[in-house]
Amino acid sequence: MNDPSRVDFLRFLERVQQQDLARTHRWLAGVANDPGRIDHLRFLERVQQQDLARTHRWLAEEEQRRAQQYVVEPPIHRHHPEGATVHRAGCTTIRRDIRPLSTEHARFAVEKDPMFHACEDCKPGEALGLET
Numbered sequence: 001m002n003d004p005s006r007v008d009f010l011r012f013l014e015r016v017q018q019q020d021l022a023r024t025h026r027w028l029a030g031v032a033n034d035p036g037r038i039d040h041l042r043f044l045e046r047v048q049q050q051d052l053a054r055t056h057r058w059l060a061e062e063e064q065r066r067a068q069q070y071v072v073e074p075p076i077h078r079h080h081p082e083g084a085t086v087h088r089a090g091c092t093t094i095r096r097d098i099r100p101l102s103t104e105h106a107r108f109a110v111e112k113d114p115m116f117h118a119c120e121d122c123k124p125g126e127a128l129g130l131e132t
């Protein structure tokens with residue numbers, strides 16, 4: 001699954017949560033002599049910090065997942081005319097040692113770099129939304 005909009009959404013969520021937290025901090029700075037209200041705002045602050053931390057974990061997981069989505073397999077020999085093979089991670093035709101490839105690098109390799117070609121079995125170009 002290739003879903004760049006999920007990262008965009010999580011970055012948006014992060015911004016909203018940061019703004020909410022900043023507003024809570026402004027409110028806290030504005031209530032000097034109201035212990036009950038300060039307690040409530042401290043509670044709200046903790047909840048918002050936990051939400052933000054969770055969003056950061058989701059972002060990290062998403063980036064990790066996307067980084068592992070594609071792999072590159074070296075060519076059979078150095079001067080092989082088709083170059084290295086780009087696969088989706090987990091492709092069953094992989095025979096040699098592989099290295100992870102970011103989505104961005106995989107797209108560039110399949111689309112523009114003559115030193116690479118897309119695997120015909122797992123078709124990474126389709127997952128990348130490229131013409132195949």
Ligand SMILES: [Zn+2]
Pocket residue numbers: 086087088091092093094119120121122123
């Ligand atoms: Zn493959």
